[in-house]
Amino acid sequence: xxNSLTSCPKNCLDLFLxxxxxxxxxxxxxxxxxxxxxxxxxxxxxxxEFIEDWAIAxxxxxxxxxxxxxxxxxxxxxxxxxxxxxxxxxxxxLLLILGIAILYAPFADQPQVGGALKGMGAVxxxxxxxxxxRLMGALRNNPLGMKLCLLLTAACFIAVALLRLPLIxxxxxxxxxxxxxxxxxxxx
Numbered sequence: 001x002x003n004s005l006t007s008c009p010k011n012c013l014d015l016f017l018x019x020x021x022x023x024x025x026x027x028x029x030x031x032x033x034x035x036x037x038x039x040x041x042x043x044x045x046x047x048x049e050f051i052e053d054w055a056i057a058x059x060x061x062x063x064x065x066x067x068x069x070x071x072x073x074x075x076x077x078x079x080x081x082x083x084x085x086x087x088x089x090x091x092x093x094l095l096l097i098l099g100i101a102i103l104y105a106p107f108a109d110q111p112q113v114g115g116a117l118k119g120m121g122a123v124x125x126x127x128x129x130x131x132x133x134r135l136m137g138a139l140r141n142n143p144l145g146m147k148l149c150l151l152l153t154a155a156c157f158i159a160v161a162l163l164r165l166p167l168i169x170x171x172x173x174x175x176x177x178x179x180x181x182x183x184x185x186x187x188x
Contacts, residue, residue, distance in 0.1 A: 007043045012077050012084035018042065019069050019088030024096070030065050032131035044072065047138040059175065065089065143185040144178065152178050 009015045018037070025033045039050045057067035066089050073085030107113050139149045152174055159170040
């Protein structure tokens with residue numbers, strides 16, 4: 001269902017070009033860029049819709065942002081929109097990465113290259129953290145409320161980052177708990 005407060009992509013070509021440009025704006029993850037473009041700039045989604053769609057995209061197999069592109073494309077133009085957004089997310093980066101791989105091979109053993117890649121990882125982590133902080137305000141409208149959402153987030157962080165459990169365990173245990181609690185609150 002499309003929210004009346006949002007605008008819409010013009011057609012499948014608009015979806016393809018928009019997601020192509022989004023895919024070329026980030027290395028190591030484009031979630032922060034996608035949120036800014038889809039919610040704040042293009043207004044194709046509200047913050048709440050973005051968070052809900054992002055949550056679904058994270059639980060599906062495959063890259064989260066690619067899953068999100070399929071969800072958004074399908075929302076506006078069905079299967080053809082999903083395919084256009086999917087192709088937009090993958091074609092240009094695939095060609096770019098193939099080119100970079102060819103150029104990277106002779107320099108892979110250089111310490112400067114390793115340092116540059118570690119630096120890019122830190123930047124990507126910072127972008128994801130900043131986006132999470134910016135989206136926290138939308139949790140006020142979540143059926144679980146801000147405190148319980150933060151508690152579940154902390155439990156997931158402890159399980160993955162500190163206890164080093166494989167993501168599958170917190171995803172299904174904490175995710176299932178959060179889903180059941182949300183269902184119970186929405187039902188009452």
